Amino acid sequence: MNLPVLALNLALAIAIAPLLDGLRRKITARLQNRVGPPLTQSWHDIIKLLRKETVLPEGAGLMLRVLPALMLMLSLAMFAMIATVTVQSPMDEGGIIFIELAVLSAFMFAIAGGMSGNPYGVVGGSREAILATLVEPSIIVSLTALLLFKGSLTLDDASRSLAFGGTLVVAAVAYLLSLLVESGRVPFDVAEAESELTGGYLIEFSGPPLAMLKLGQFIRATAMYSVPKLFLTALIPVGVTGDAFSIAVTALYMVSILLCTLLVSMAESLNARYRLLEASKFYAVVLIFSLLALVIAFYAPGWR
Amino acid sequence: MYQALLALPAFAYLVNRRAARLLLVAVQAFLLVLHAAGFYPMQLQQILVIVVSLILLLDPASNPPLIALIALIGVTPLPGILPLIAMTLLLVIALSARKSHGRAGLYAIVALSLTLILEYSGYPYAGASLVLMLVGAFPFQKWLTDLYSNYKSAGILVAFTAVIYLNENLVAYASVAQLLLFLGAFTTIVGVFQCMISRRFADFLSTIHQITFGILLVSASVVELDALFYYLLLPAALSLTVINSVHDGLGEKTGEGMFGFGGLSSSMRVEAASVLATYMVLFSLVSMVAEVLMRIGVEGSIGFTLLGCAMLFSAAASLAAFFRGYTLIFEGPSKSGVTPGGSLRLAVALVSAGDLLLALVPAWSLIVLSLASGGKPLEFESLNVLLLVMLVAASLSAAIMGGAKPVKFKSWMGGYAGVGDLQGSKGEIFTSWREIFKLVYDFKSPDDGVSGAMERANPLIILAFVAALAIVGVMI
Numbered sequence: 194m195n196l197p198v199l200a201l202n203l204a205l206a207i208a209i210a211p212l213l214d215g216l217r218r219k220i221t222a223r224l225q226n227r228v229g230p231p232l233t234q235s236w237h238d239i240i241k242l243l244r245k246e247t248v249l250p251e252g253a254g255l256m257l258r259v260l261p262a263l264m265l266m267l268s269l270a271m272f273a274m275i276a277t278v279t280v281q282s283p284m285d286e287g288g289i290i291f292i293e294l295a296v297l298s299a300f301m302f303a304i305a306g307g308m309s310g311n312p313y314g315v316v317g318g319s320r321e322a323i324l325a326t327l328v329e330p331s332i333i334v335s336l337t338a339l340l341l342f343k344g345s346l347t348l349d350d351a352s353r354s355l356a357f358g359g360t361l362v363v364a365a366v367a368y369l370l371s372l373l374v375e376s377g378r379v380p381f382d383v384a385e386a387e388s389e390l391t392g393g394y395l396i397e398f399s400g401p402p403l404a405m406l407k408l409g410q411f412i413r414a415t416a417m418y419s420v421p422k423l424f425l426t427a428l429i430p431v432g433v434t435g436d437a438f439s440i441a442v443t444a445l446y447m448v449s450i451l452l453c454t455l456l457v458s459m460a461e462s463l464n465a466r467y468r469l470l471e472a473s474k475f476y477a478v479v480l481i482f483s484l485l486a487l488v489i490a491f492y493a494p495g496w497r
Numbered sequence: 498m499y500q501a502l503l504a505l506p507a508f509a510y511l512v513n514r515r516a517a518r519l520l521l522v523a524v525q526a527f528l529l530v531l532h533a534a535g536f537y538p539m540q541l542q543q544i545l546v547i548v549v550s551l552i553l554l555l556d557p558a559s560n561p562p563l564i565a566l567i568a569l570i571g572v573t574p575l576p577g578i579l580p581l582i583a584m585t586l587l588l589v590i591a592l593s594a595r596k597s598h599g600r601a602g603l604y605a606i607v608a609l610s611l612t613l614i615l616e617y618s619g620y621p622y623a624g625a626s627l628v629l630m631l632v633g634a635f636p637f638q639k640w641l642t643d644l645y646s647n648y649k650s651a652g653i654l655v656a657f658t659a660v661i662y663l664n665e666n667l668v669a670y671a672s673v674a675q676l677l678l679f680l681g682a683f684t685t686i687v688g689v690f691q692c693m694i695s696r697r698f699a700d701f702l703s704t705i706h707q708i709t710f711g712i713l714l715v716s717a718s719v720v721e722l723d724a725l726f727y728y729l730l731l732p733a734a735l736s737l738t739v740i741n742s743v744h745d746g747l748g749e750k751t752g753e754g755m756f757g758f759g760g761l762s763s764s765m766r767v768e769a770a771s772v773l774a775t776y777m778v779l780f781s782l783v784s785m786v787a788e789v790l791m792r793i794g795v796e797g798s799i800g801f802t803l804l805g806c807a808m809l810f811s812a813a814a815s816l817a818a819f820f821r822g823y824t825l826i827f828e829g830p831s832k833s834g835v836t837p838g839g840s841l842r843l844a845v846a847l848v849s850a851g852d853l854l855l856a857l858v859p860a861w862s863l864i865v866l867s868l869a870s871g872g873k874p875l876e877f878e879s880l881n882v883l884l885l886v887m888l889v890a891a892s893l894s895a896a897i898m899g900g901a902k903p904v905k906f907k908s909w910m911g912g913y914a915g916v917g918d919l920q921g922s923k924g925e926i927f928t929s930w931r932e933i934f935k936l937v938y939d940f941k942s943p944d945d946g947v948s949g950a951m952e953r954a955n956p957l958i959i960l961a962f963v964a965a966l967a968i969v970g971v972m973i
Binding site: 256259262263265266289292293296297299300301303304318322325326329330333334337340341346405487488491492 | 784787788791792795797799802803805806809810813814816817820889890891893
């Protein structure tokens with residue numbers, strides 16, 4: 194474990210994750226011919242919440258109290274696995290644990306809603322659980338296919354590999370489509386009931402716990418946006434080594450998170466809303482893509 | 498020869514229950530003394546079976562003859578002439594006990610006895626019926642739930658004995674390793690699905706049993722997972738046994754079932770700690786095995802990779818279902834306002850702390866035991882990171898939530914569901930699971946029909962049928 198890099202990574206996560214959310218809101222507003230909030234708006238929201246008092250429902254149990262911090266820590270742990278502005282990530286391993294943390298944190302939101310005892314919270318949590326149930330298998334399989342293709346379980350080795358092939362393309366498509374669902378935005382959103390349904394799981398949280406949940410959500414999204422860097426490294430020419438390679442990888446990281454932010458904003462602005470259970474056909478297609486990537490990785494060496 | 502003494506308490510039970518319990522404790526203590534004195538050397542697994550059965554006897558609801566019989570099978574070396582004598586005794590006792598002890602325990606005994614016969618006759622797949630029944634795989638699921646409903650402690654000991662038996666006889670199953678692997682993964686995943694919709698503690702325990710067995714079967718067919726068995730599964734099974742026995746005893750003392758007093762009093766958090774601890778053991782098991790399978794899978798097996806992915810997803814998804822049920826039952830405003838006194842409060846705190854400590858056993862045992870045995874510690878990155886994350890999160894929460902202000906929302910908030918409400922409705926997430934996986938849950942297995950037919954059949958007829966199969970198998 195590289196502690197200085199870990200500290201740098203975590204500081205970066207806390208700094209840029211709310212800014213990326215601000216960027217998403219700005220792009221969405223521009224696409225809808227609005228001015229939109231400033232880029233730092235999400236930061237202001239979090240600071241405001243941190244200054245407020247904490248109010249809990251009567252009889253709030255242990256899990257409701259621990260969950261916001263747990264959510265934040267899970268997201269930070271995800272970010273700790275990724276090489277951001279350095280070529281090497283702070284943790285030596287990271288492939289499987291990154292997948293596990295991603296899936297666990299997705300279900301944590303569902304738990305948060307169910308635990309508050311509030312009917313809106315329960316409905317919102319239930320909705321999150323359905324979404325996670327439908328989309329997380331695709332995330333797991335597509336990321337596993339990617340690691341298989343790169344021939345290593347460590348994210349560092351995977352990002353150093355410049356290999357390109359059919360698995361990479363199919364896994365990338367599946368992962369990016371899954372990201373749209375993960376983001377929880379339109380077409381998988383309910384704009385008319387934002388706080389009751391889509392954000393229902395947050396309804397009983399306030400003050401610093403809510404700030405932690407929101408920050409955790411932003412950091413998790415940024416960590417997920419970082420993964421496409423592993424697909425993009427295939428674009429680096431084979432002869433590039435040393436400092437030039439480091440600069441290229443860092444640049445691709447920036448491209449990756451900005452590209453994903455743009456993709457989610459555009460999907461949010463340019464699509465009509467799906468009904469939740471209708472969207473299952475979409476998820477089925479995404480899962481098929483993921484499985485296809487895995488099958489190619491194992492059985493079609495020519496396509497790899 | 499000495500282990501035949503274990504049959505005595507079973508006979509004594511027909512005359513006097515209290516005497517049977519005391520006799521069983523005495524016989525087991527005698528066996529341990531004989532071992533210590535060097536007259537009757539036992540292997541570690543055999544000692545463990547005796548220790549577990551002694552722990553189970555703490556539970557007043559336990560059934561001494563069942564425990565004695567299963568312990569007997571657990572400590573009997575295979576193959577040998579003694580198993581045949583023991584088997585005869587078992588059948589006699591089982592048939593005698595039939596009227597008063599129901600069929601579930603009876604079938605467990607018959608399955609174990611059959612395994613002994615088949616083993617002795619050299620039948621290649623001797624453990625097949627035992628495995629199917631003890632795993633609770635189709636078509637035996639109903640039996641397992643029955644076993645946990647009526648004889649929970651016996652169920653745990655059966656599980657433990659079967660775990661040891663199977664591991665001792667791994668070589669015998671080498672030819673069906675792939676089948677075991679499939680069955681293990683299938684059983685584990687079915688167990689997780691059932692766990693999500695379980696509404697009785699008996700169901701919850703039987704699904705945990707299924708999951709543990711599924712993992713065992715997976716580990717039985719993969720050489721690389723041998724350390725997992727010794728350093729993880731055995732400690733996990735032991736910690737589960739202790740947790741469940743202590744809480745069975747508590748439930749008996751207070752006259753309330755597992756879902757009873759935990760949900761009715763905000764102060765009695767013992768049951769909540771027990772259920773949480775049990776789940777943590779389960780979660781550790783499933784996520785560690787998922788990681789191992791994925792590591793093996795990446796080396797070149799799509800089957801292992803997919804199994805690992807499925808287990809990883811099942812572990813994470815079970816979190817949502819478990820905590821939904823846990824919150825409904827154990828958290829929220831008190832329904833009865835029972836306020837225990839100082840000494841009871843201390844006892845509650847101690848038992849809860851003990852439970853949660855036991856829940857960490859599987860998480861650390863793998864590292865500690867592998868180090869203690871002089872081997873290289875097996876590294877499980879996910880579990881280490883998760884433990885660290887939970888530790889930091891708990892500290893952070895304690896710091897922030899210390900000054901939290903509780904507010905009542907009774908005017909519009911329904912509050913938490915009570916036990917009756919939970920049993921009357923499925924709960925949102927459970928309903929969603931049923932909707933999403935409608936095809937899976939709607940699948941009508943002939944479980945009930947087959948189990949019903951088997952229950953109506955005389956155990957001796959079943960025994961004769963399987964013995965005939967064994968003879969045919971040996972002839973072929």
